[in-house]
Amino acid sequence: MIWQDIKTALQSIRSAKMRSFLTALGVAIGVFAVLVMVGVGDGVKAQVGGQVSSLGTNVLTIASGKIGQSSTARNGQQQRSAGISLGSSLGASTLTQQDAQTARQTSDVVDVATLSIISSSITRGTLNSSTAFVTATDSSYFSIRSTKLANGNFFTNEDNKNSSYVAVIGSATKDNVFGDQDPIGKTITMRGKEFKIIGVTAKVDGGLSFGAASDDIVYIPTNTATELIGKNDIYRIIVQVNDAGNVASVKSSLDQSIKANHMGSDDFSVLSQEELLGAFDSILNILTTFVVAIAAISLIVGGIGIMNIMLVTVTERTREIGIRKALGATFGDIMGQFMTESIIISLIGGLLGLGLSYIAGFVIKRLTGITPIYSIKALLVAIGVSLFVGVVFGTAPALKAAKKSPIQALKSL
Amino acid sequence: MPKTNTKVVIELANLSKRYDDDAGIYDALKSVYLVIKEGEFLAIMGPSGSGKSTLMNIIGLLDRPSKGDYTLDGVDTNLLNHKELAGLRRDKIGFIFQVFNLLPRLTILQNVEMPLVYKRVPAKVRKKRVEEVLSMVGILDKINNRPNRISGGQAQRAAIARALVNNPSIILADEPTGNLDTKTGAEIMELLKHLNKKGVTIVVVTHNPEVSAYADRTVVVRDGHLKITEVK
Numbered sequence: 001m002i003w004q005d006i007k008t009a010l011q012s013i014r015s016a017k018m019r020s021f022l023t024a025l026g027v028a029i030g031v032f033a034v035l036v037m038v039g040v041g042d043g044v045k046a047q048v049g050g051q052v053s054s055l056g057t058n059v060l061t062i063a064s065g066k067i068g069q070s071s072t073a074r075n076g077q078q079q080r081s082a083g084i085s086l087g088s089s090l091g092a093s094t095l096t097q098q099d100a101q102t103a104r105q106t107s108d109v110v111d112v113a114t115l116s117i118i119s120s121s122i123t124r125g126t127l128n129s130s131t132a133f134v135t136a137t138d139s140s141y142f143s144i145r146s147t148k149l150a151n152g153n154f155f156t157n158e159d160n161k162n163s164s165y166v167a168v169i170g171s172a173t174k175d176n177v178f179g180d181q182d183p184i185g186k187t188i189t190m191r192g193k194e195f196k197i198i199g200v201t202a203k204v205d206g207g208l209s210f211g212a213a214s215d216d217i218v219y220i221p222t223n224t225a226t227e228l229i230g231k232n233d234i235y236r237i238i239v240q241v242n243d244a245g246n247v248a249s250v251k252s253s254l255d256q257s258i259k260a261n262h263m264g265s266d267d268f269s270v271l272s273q274e275e276l277l278g279a280f281d282s283i284l285n286i287l288t289t290f291v292v293a294i295a296a297i298s299l300i301v302g303g304i305g306i307m308n309i310m311l312v313t314v315t316e317r318t319r320e321i322g323i324r325k326a327l328g329a330t331f332g333d334i335m336g337q338f339m340t341e342s343i344i345i346s347l348i349g350g351l352l353g354l355g356l357s358y359i360a361g362f363v364i365k366r367l368t369g370i371t372p373i374y375s376i377k378a379l380l381v382a383i384g385v386s387l388f389v390g391v392v393f394g395t396a397p398a399l400k401a402a403k404k405s406p407i408q409a410l411k412s413l
Numbered sequence: 414m415p416k417t418n419t420k421v422v423i424e425l426a427n428l429s430k431r432y433d434d435d436a437g438i439y440d441a442l443k444s445v446y447l448v449i450k451e452g453e454f455l456a457i458m459g460p461s462g463s464g465k466s467t468l469m470n471i472i473g474l475l476d477r478p479s480k481g482d483y484t485l486d487g488v489d490t491n492l493l494n495h496k497e498l499a500g501l502r503r504d505k506i507g508f509i510f511q512v513f514n515l516l517p518r519l520t521i522l523q524n525v526e527m528p529l530v531y532k533r534v535p536a537k538v539r540k541k542r543v544e545e546v547l548s549m550v551g552i553l554d555k556i557n558n559r560p561n562r563i564s565g566g567q568a569q570r571a572a573i574a575r576a577l578v579n580n581p582s583i584i585l586a587d588e589p590t591g592n593l594d595t596k597t598g599a600e601i602m603e604l605l606k607h608l609n610k611k612g613v614t615i616v617v618v619t620h621n622p623e624v625s626a627y628a629d630r631t632v633v634v635r636d637g638h639l640k641i642t643e644v645k
Contacts, residue, residue: 004530015518323514326475327575328503328531330496406475410514 001333005340012313012341013348020345023309027349027389028356030299031382035357037295038381039372040364041288046373048280057244059144060251061271062103062237062258064093094267095234102257103239108246113141115236118225120190122218124177132173133217134190136225136232142168144240152184152199160221168199172215188218191228195220247272299385302349303393310342310397321401322409334402342394343387350386354379421484422582422614423449423472428481430467430637441467443637444481449583449616454609456628457618465634466587469618473585474502486582503528507576509586513568515560521547521571522556528579546574550604566597573604577613584608586617590624602627 013020095114103112115137121130141147142154155166167188174183183197195218204215226232241250254270262268271279314321321334329337361372430442441464449455459465470476471483474490483490486505493501507528508514515524525547526539534542547553550570555563560571569589576584586605590598606627609615617624625631633640 001530001533011518319514320516323516324527324531325499326473326502326508326514327528328499328579330499330531332496333499333531407470410475410510 009341024349026302026305028352030302031353032356033295037291042373058241060239093233111140111240113138113238123189129176148202150200150202163223166198167195168219170215170217171203303389307393314401318412325406331402338398343390346386346390354382420451424484426482431479454629456625456631459634463634464637505582507581507584511588511591525575546577550574583614
C-alpha cells in the first residue's frame, strides 16, 4: 500500500508541477538555511580549533580576566563551567611585564612572549590600510608559534632592546599596501612614525583569528610599542613549556605566582590549549544555536506552506475522495494517501535544500575562506527534519480529507 | 423471468431516514421494507426529492438509516463501524454513477483496479483481473488510456468494469445513462442486462422508464414511501 501511496502521490505532484515545486522550495530554503548555519559554525570551530592547537600542546596562554574556568560551589559540590566572563576579559588588562618576567623565571618554562594590541592604521604615501591588526610582541613569539617567513627576517631581541622601528607584516597586509612590490627595506607609517619592513610572513591558509584574518597583521617589537604609545597593555602572555607532561605543574605554579603579583586578586587566567578551545567553542556554540534557531523559523514557514497547499489540494480533490471512499477506501487509506503526498513534497524540499547548501558551501569557501563542514549528520538531519515537517504539517490536511463524508464529497464538483 | 436461486442479498426492514438540520426535520424515507434476491435486476424509480437517492446511498453503505434494519448478505449493517462499512463497500458493492466518476489523472487500468488496491491485492493479480473485466465490457484496448481520451460510452463501460472488478454481491447504478445519448444509453443498458443474465445482481436508480424497462421488477419511491411494487 505504501508503494501504491507513493505512486499516487508522485502522480498528483506531477499533475501540479509548479505548485509542488514552489511548496517544496519553502522547505528547501528552511533546510538550506539550517544546514549552512550549522556547517559554517562547525567550519569556524574546526578552523579556530586547528589554529589554537597549532600552537602545540606544550603552550599555555595567560589572559586578563577569568576565562573558561569559573567554578562555583553548589550543593556542596564543586561545579565548573566553561565560558568567558565578558566583564572581566574586556577592558583594561590586568597583566603586566612583571607577570611575563615571573613566567620566564618559572621552572620548565622554555620561552615567553607577550602580545599587545596597538590601535593604529597603516599608511604608505597615499595608501592607507585600517584593517590590519597591529601587534606588539617579542622575538620569541615567532619561534613559539613556529611562524613561517615568505621573505626577509623576523625582528630580533636586539631590535626589541633598541626599540628599533622595524616591522614584520602578514602576506595580506603586504598585498594591501605594497601590491606586487617587494616591501623589504621599504617603510610604512604608524602613529606618525616610520617603520622599516624587515620581513613578510608566509600565507596562513584560511586563517581566522579574533575576527581579523591572521594574514592581515603587523608585528612590531614590544619596547618599540611602549615607546610609541607610552604604555604597554599586555593582551596575552604566551608561555612555552619544555614538555607537554609539565604543562599542568607549570599552570598551577603560574596560577599562584601571578596571583601573588596581583596581590591575591584572581583577575587573570592561565589556560591550556584545550581550555582556550573550550572557551571558543562555548561562545561559538551559543552563536550557532542562536543563528540556527532563526534559520529554523524559515523551516516552520516552509511547513506552513505545505499545510496550506495540501489544504487546497484536499478541497480540490473532494470528489476524488468521495469516489475513493465509495470504492472502499477506509479512513486510514485516505489519511495515508495525503500524508504520503505531503511527506514526499517535504522530502523533495529537504533534498533540494541539501543540494543548495553544498553549492553554497563552495561559494562561502571562495568568498570568506571559511570551509563549511557538512557531516553525514547534516544529511540525516536534512532528511529527518523534512520528514518531520511533512508529517507535522501534513496531518491536519490529511485528517480533513479522511474525515469527509462520502456522500457530501461525491456531490461536490 | 422466474429465478431459480432465491438467496436474499439485501433486506430492508422498517427502514427510516430522518434529516434533522438547520432547515428543520425532514423524513426522507418512512418505514421502507424491501427484499432484493440474488440475480435480480431491480429498478428504483421516483421523481427528484422522492427519497430514491437516499435509499440508494443507504443500500450503498454511504449513509446510515436513522431507524430500522439493513441486512446485506446476512450481515446486520447496523453493527458495523466505519472501517467495516468501507470493507463491505469494497467487497460487496459496485457503484456506477451518472457522471462516470473516473479519476482523470489515472489510466483506465488504475481506475478500474482501485477497489482491488484497497483490498491489498498484488499488482499482477490486479492487472489480470482488470483485463478480464475490461474484455467483458468490451474496452480492453483502452486499458492504458486516460478517461479524457475515450468516449462517454467507453467511460461508462470502464466504470462498469470498475464496479465488477471485485465480484460484488450487488451493482448499484445511479442514472447510468443520464449523461449518454439514447443509442449509447441503450448499449449500456444492454451490457447491464447481459451481465445480469450471467448472474450479477443489479439495482438501477432512475426516473427514465426506458431504463426501468430493462429491469425484472420496479419499485417507486414517493414522499419517502415505497409505493408500488411491480413484478414483470
